[in-house]
Amino acid sequence: MIGRNLTLEELEDSIHQAFVSWGALANDGENVLDSLLLSQWAVDDQDPEGGWPRSPIERRRATNRMLIQAIEELAKKDETEAKVLEARFVQGQIIRDVANRLYASTDQVNRWQRLAIKDLAQILYSRELALREERYRSLESALPAPPYTRLFGLEEMKRQGVEQLLEPEDAWVLSIVGIGGIGKTSLADAIVREVLTHLRFERVLWLRAGGRPMSGEPLPPEELFEQLTLMMVEQLFSELPPLSPDERSRQLRQSFIAKPHLVVVDNLETDESTTHVLREIKEFVEPTKFIVTSRSRPTVGVTSFFLSLEELNWQYAAELLRYHAQSIGLAELAEAGDETVDAVFQVTGGNPLALKMVASLAAVLPLPAILDELGHGRTGPIEDLYRNIYWRAWRMLSEDARSLLQAMPLVSESGALPGQLMAISGLTEVTLWPAVTELVSRSLLEVRGTLNERRYGIHRLTESFLRTEIINWE
Amino acid sequence: MPSAQFIASLQANLAYWSDHSGLTDPTAWPALDRERGNLFRAVIFGLRQNKTWSKAAHLTLSCYTYVFERGYWSEWSAVLEQALDACAEDDLAVKARLLNQLGNLYRKQRRLEDAQTAHEKAQALGSALGDTMLIAQAQLGLGRVYRRRLQYDLADNYASRALAKFEALGISLKNAAHARNLLGVTALGRGDYEAAATHLSQACDLFCQAPEPVEYGRTAVNLSEALGRLGRVDDALELLKEAASIFTQYNHQGERARLYVSLGFLHYSQNDLVEAEAAFRKAYSPAMRRGGPIYLRAVTEMNLGNVLLQQGCIEEARDYFLSAVNGFRLAGAQTMLANSLDGLAETTLAAGDPQEAIALYREALAIVQAVPEDAFARRMEARFLGFIKELQSAIDADA
Numbered sequence: 041m042i043g044r045n046l047t048l049e050e051l052e053d054s055i056h057q058a059f060v061s062w063g064a065l066a067n068d069g070e071n072v073l074d075s076l077l078l079s080q081w082a083v084d085d086q087d088p089e090g091g092w093p094r095s096p097i098e099r100r101r102a103t104n105r106m107l108i109q110a111i112e113e114l115a116k117k118d119e120t121e122a123k124v125l126e127a128r129f130v131q132g133q134i135i136r137d138v139a140n141r142l143y144a145s146t147d148q149v150n151r152w153q154r155l156a157i158k159d160l161a162q163i164l165y166s167r168e169l170a171l172r173e174e175r176y177r178s179l180e181s182a183l184p185a186p187p188y189t190r191l192f193g194l195e196e197m198k199r200q201g202v203e204q205l206l207e208p209e210d211a212w213v214l215s216i217v218g219i220g221g222i223g224k225t226s227l228a229d230a231i232v233r234e235v236l237t238h239l240r241f242e243r244v245l246w247l248r249a250g251g252r253p254m255s256g257e258p259l260p261p262e263e264l265f266e267q268l269t270l271m272m273v274e275q276l277f278s279e280l281p282p283l284s285p286d287e288r289s290r291q292l293r294q295s296f297i298a299k300p301h302l303v304v305v306d307n308l309e310t311d312e313s314t315t316h317v318l319r320e321i322k323e324f325v326e327p328t329k330f331i332v333t334s335r336s337r338p339t340v341g342v343t344s345f346f347l348s349l350e351e352l353n354w355q356y357a358a359e360l361l362r363y364h365a366q367s368i369g370l371a372e373l374a375e376a377g378d379e380t381v382d383a384v385f386q387v388t389g390g391n392p393l394a395l396k397m398v399a400s401l402a403a404v405l406p407l408p409a410i411l412d413e414l415g416h417g418r419t420g421p422i423e424d425l426y427r428n429i430y431w432r433a434w435r436m437l438s439e440d441a442r443s444l445l446q447a448m449p450l451v452s453e454s455g456a457l458p459g460q461l462m463a464i465s466g467l468t469e470v471t472l473w474p475a476v477t478e479l480v481s482r483s484l485l486e487v488r489g490t491l492n493e494r495r496y497g498i499h500r501l502t503e504s505f506l507r508t509e510i511i512n513w514e
Numbered sequence: 515m516p517s518a519q520f521i522a523s524l525q526a527n528l529a530y531w532s533d534h535s536g537l538t539d540p541t542a543w544p545a546l547d548r549e550r551g552n553l554f555r556a557v558i559f560g561l562r563q564n565k566t567w568s569k570a571a572h573l574t575l576s577c578y579t580y581v582f583e584r585g586y587w588s589e590w591s592a593v594l595e596q597a598l599d600a601c602a603e604d605d606l607a608v609k610a611r612l613l614n615q616l617g618n619l620y621r622k623q624r625r626l627e628d629a630q631t632a633h634e635k636a637q638a639l640g641s642a643l644g645d646t647m648l649i650a651q652a653q654l655g656l657g658r659v660y661r662r663r664l665q666y667d668l669a670d671n672y673a674s675r676a677l678a679k680f681e682a683l684g685i686s687l688k689n690a691a692h693a694r695n696l697l698g699v700t701a702l703g704r705g706d707y708e709a710a711a712t713h714l715s716q717a718c719d720l721f722c723q724a725p726e727p728v729e730y731g732r733t734a735v736n737l738s739e740a741l742g743r744l745g746r747v748d749d750a751l752e753l754l755k756e757a758a759s760i761f762t763q764y765n766h767q768g769e770r771a772r773l774y775v776s777l778g779f780l781h782y783s784q785n786d787l788v789e790a791e792a793a794f795r796k797a798y799s800p801a802m803r804r805g806g807p808i809y810l811r812a813v814t815e816m817n818l819g820n821v822l823l824q825q826g827c828i829e830e831a832r833d834y835f836l837s838a839v840n841g842f843r844l845a846g847a848q849t850m851l852a853n854s855l856d857g858l859a860e861t862t863l864a865a866g867d868p869q870e871a872i873a874l875y876r877e878a879l880a881i882v883q884a885v886p887e888d889a890f891a892r893r894m895e896a897r898f899l900g901f902i903k904e905l906q907s908a909i910d911a912d913a
Contacts, residue, residue: 250551266588274547284623285588286844287808447523450559452551460552463530464523511520 046076046168052161058103059129059157073103076168110163114156121156124149172239179236182244182275184488186233188226190363192392193356197347201231204345205302205329206238211345212325213318216333218349219422220501221393224333225306227349231331232304241329242299247271248453249307261316268305268317293323300327307453307500308334318344352390354382360392361385364399368481373402380407387414391422393483393501397429400482404436430505433482440467440475445484446510448498455488455495521565527556528569537580540728540764546580553577557593561600571597571608578615587619594619610639610648617655621662624846629659650679650689657696661703664849666887669700688729691720695733702740705889710740731760732769735776742780750780771797775814778821787821794818809850812841816854823860832861849891852878856894859901868905875902 054073108130115122120142127138128149139149191198201214214231216224232244247268250259259267269288276295283291295301303324308314314334321330337346352360358381365373373380384407388394401410414428437445447464450456456464462472476496479485484502489495498506507513516524531553536542546553557577560570574597581590594616601609617632633655640648657672677693680686698713714737721730734757738750754777761769778793797814819834835858842851859874879898882891 263592270586270589283585283807290808443519446517446519447527450523450527450552450555452555454548454551456552457549460527460530460549464527466522466526511516513516513520 046165048161048165051165052157055107055161055164056157058107059125062104062129062132073106076106076164106164107160110160110167113163114160118156118159121152121159124152125156125160128153175239176236179239179241179244180233181490183229183232183246184248185490186226186229187486188223188229189367191223191226191230192360192363193352193390194223194227194230194349197227197349198230198234200345201227201331201347202234205231205235205331206240208327210326212328213321213330213332213344214347215318215338215344216331216347216349217335217337218333219335219391221391221422221426221499222349222351223392224349226392227347228304228306228331228333232302235302240300241302243276244302244304245272245275246304247275247306249305249309249313250453259313261310261313264308264313265317265320272303289323296324296328297326300329302329302331304331304333306333308332309500311336311338314338350390352392352395354385354390357381357385357388357390357395361395361399364396365402368400368403370399370403373399373407383407383411387411388425389422391425393499394422394425394429396483397433401429401432401436403481405432426501427505427509430502431509433484434510437482437484438475438478440465440471441478441482441484443467444472444475445479445498445502446506448485449503449506449511449513451497453497455486455497457493457495461496516563521563524556524559524563524566525569528560528566528573531556532569532573532576537576540583540766543580543584547584550586554589554593558596561593561597567600567602568605568608571601571605571612575608575611575615582618582622585622587622591616591619591623606639606643607645607648610636610643610645610652613639614648614651614655617652617659621655621659624662626659626662630656633659646679646683647686647689650676650683650693653679654689654693654696657693657700661696661700664703664885664888664891666700666704670697673697673700687720687724688726691717691724691726691729691733694720695729695736698733698740699736702736702743703888703890705892707740707743711737711744714740727760728764728766728769731757731764731766734760735769735773738776738780742776742783747780747784751777754780771799771810771814773797775810775817778817782817782821787824791818791821791825794821808841809845809847812838812845812847812854813850815841816850816857819854819857819861823857828861828864832858832865835861848881849885849888849894852881852891852894852898855881856898863905868909872902872905872909875905 051073058073111122111125111130114125123142124138127133127141128135133141135146135149135153139146142149144152201216204211204214216228218224232246235241236244249264250267266285269285269292272292273283273288277291296303303321305317305321308317314332314336315338317332318338324330332344337348338344351357358378361381361384362374362376365371365376384395384398388398398410398414410432413432414425434442434445444461444465444467447461450464451460458469458472461476462468465472465475467475476485480487484498486497486499487494488497531537534546534553536546536549557570557574560566560573574593577590581587594612598609598612598616601612613632613636617629617636620626620629620632633652637649637652637656640646640652653672654676657669657676660666660672661669673693673696677690677697680690680693694713694717698710698717701707701710701713714733717733718730718737721727721733734753738753738757741747741750741753754773757773758770760766761773774793774797778790778797781787781790781793794814794817798811798818815834816838819831819838822831822834835854838854839851839858842848842854855874855878859871859878862874863871875898879895879902882888882895882898885891
């Protein structure tokens with residue numbers, strides 16, 4: 041269930057408790073009703089810009105408002121039950137007086153009251169579930185399309201990350217560290233989607249850090265941070281007039297401190313930028329939390345909880361390889377024995393992107409030939425392995441796919457729409473989609489955007505290969 | 515040297531964005547915001563290659579209105595700087611246009627020295643080319659810079675020279691309207707409300723003919739202030755109503771706050787305190803309360819402070835004045851800072867602390883004495899001097 045676990049019985053008890061203490065200034069102890077989205081909604085409705093957390097008095101008033109609205113809805117179903125609740129708790133009449141008014145016995149009134157609370161709980165329960173679902177969908181819609189269909193070997197890290205983010209106190213930053221193509225973005229995405237089901241955060245912002253458009257070189261840290269704050273403001277405040285950098289920081293600080301937000305900064309490439317970002321976001325945290333994915337582990341800045349991604353072990357690498365092979369229709373590799381998998385693993389190690397690309401190559405070329413060629417490059421840095429894989433993949437591409445791929449460095453992190461893809465590739469609508477499909481199946485093109493607006497982009501490693509090896513851009 | 519195929523993709527990409535109707539259609543700008551990264555990449559890549567520089571430079575120039583209105587000043591300044599670095603020595607006309615655009619973006623970022631330098635360079639290039647339009651645009655830019663500095667004589671001088679050139683050219687109503695608007699707001703700053711009303715009214719007519727509805731709306735708000743000062747309240751209210759309708763139609767939410775502030779001030783000047791407070795509170799939207807543009811927020815807070823002070827709500831007024839003072843300090847808006855210090859001093863006095871009030875007045879006095887051209891500053895100077903003398907006498911008498 042989305043949000044805090046809730047049972048009808050628990051809700052009934054809480055409703056009764058709230059009715060009994062109707063006139064109290066604040067709820068006695070912790071009341072389940074306070075945690076309902078319905079209740080929070082009722083508070084926000086009265087004071088949309090109020091700070092967080094709300095005072096006990098504000099919450100009590102919200103609870104009462106919520107109950108009154110629910111009684112009004114109950115009245116449409118059963119007028120008598122509604123009347124009993126209204127008279128007994130809102131007006132504070134004793135049972136005997138209520139019984140007299142309704143020409144009923146006290147036993148009958150007691151029965152009506154019990155049924156009324158049950159029915160009221162059912163009304164609130166249904167509304168709460170619907171609200172939670174709506175809230176979750178709204179939060180989820182802010183996320184880019186997940187870059188994976190299934191995670192391998194990351195369940196424990198995901199659990200740790202979720203737990204850390206749901207802690208009400210520090211660490212305020214979850215830092216996911218690892219080399220390119222190791223799965224940082226996928227892990228961050230999985231953690232965020234899980235965290236969102238708890239409905240603890242007001243909004244989620246997903247920011248993808250960019251590099252210099254021409255060279256792909258990382259931006260200077262200060263420029264990068266300014267770019268990030270611009271993205272934050274755009275996602276949070278679409279209707280404000282333009283702001284200067286100082287104004288933006290002030291605006292963000294106030295919003296992030298007023299209510300808890302979850303901000304993802306994906307793909308920090310250098311030590312300097314990671315350190316700088318972690319230093320600057322100090323003024324934005326608490327209760328807001330950040331997830332930062334980077335290639336290096338920062339040593340200064342706001343208190344962080346670290347998740348360091350290493351290569352997959354053999355077992356998970358095998359699972360990923362077979363799963364991906366299955367997904368691209370390569371049944372033979374999907375069902376291959378351990379010996380075959382081990383041969384691949386000896387070349388790619390547990391690098392997820394490399395495993396996927398080798399599987400994609402094997403759809404067309406003989407696996408031994410692939411491994412033989414790539415095996416020579418494995419003794420060097422991981423970048424050499426990727427370069428060799430990319431070259432292999434490039435040579436296999438159709439002309440149309442090459443026309444599209446070589447132009448993709450012109451596309452920013454947000455991805456491009458089909459119209460722009462056709463323009464930069466020279467392809468037509470008829471020839472574009474087969475090229476897109478081919479590149480996606482080879483793990484060379486990433487699908488982003490939403491169901492209604494698909495956008496296409498490339499991995500940073502792919503861009504780097506294209507610029508240096510194919511386009512020859514200096 | 516990049517591959518021929520990539521150069522072809524670059525050229526196609528530039529053509530794609532040059533043909534994109536969203537650049538000149540404000541209703542398409544929210545969607546274009548999502549594409550901004552791709553548009554900027556097209557320009558940046560294109561500027562780096564000789565074969566594509568010219569097309570990229572023209573696309574750069576075409577993006578100006580979108581970038582300016584959407585507030586991407588800092589990001590785009592870097593692009594313009596890059597375009598200038600790569601500009602061929604003999605492409606002086608394009609260089610001058612880029613410099614003028616850059617000057618305007620620097621001004622929006624309060625980089626007034628850089629803005630002045632950029633416009634002066636553009637003016638020099640325009641003179642070398644004998645291009646009247648370029649010179650006029652540079653002079654308009656310089657006028658705006660001087661006005662921002664409250665140097666009204668210079669602002670007036672440059673605005674007049676720009677206007678004369680635009681009118682002589684007779685080809686750009688929009689530019690002439692901007693020059694008239696600048697003359698109008700400069701006159702407002704000087705306290706010459708008749709002249710302000712004349713210029714602003716003419717600016718409105720020109721924007722109407724151009725047609726530039728949003729600019730017309732903005733100028734109408736300026737004109738309403740001048741008319742309000744002249745006691746023509748009904749005319750002023752009509753203009754604000756018209757402007758509100760335009761901003762709604764063209765979805766310019768950012769202008770609405772400024773409009774409500776003007777409306778509130780109009781009511782305040784007529785002593786309609788309840789109406790004034792209602793308008794200021796509309797300007798003080800939830801988004802504005804969370805932050806908003808510092809200057810506009812501070813103006814709103816200062817006005818709320820004034821109206822609440824008049825209604826005897828001293829504590830609440832004081833909170834708004836304190837916030838406004840902070841805001842104007844950050845924004846570097848000296849006369850408004852002095853005005854807020856004035857309000858704060860009044861609340862301090864009402865709370866029974868004349869010494870502290872005197873200190874605030876002294877601070878405000880030092881500020882207004884530094885800007886002798888500003889009519890508002892001159893009025894405040896006389897007022898502050900009077901208060902300081904009166905309060906000091908009272909303190910001395912008690913002692």
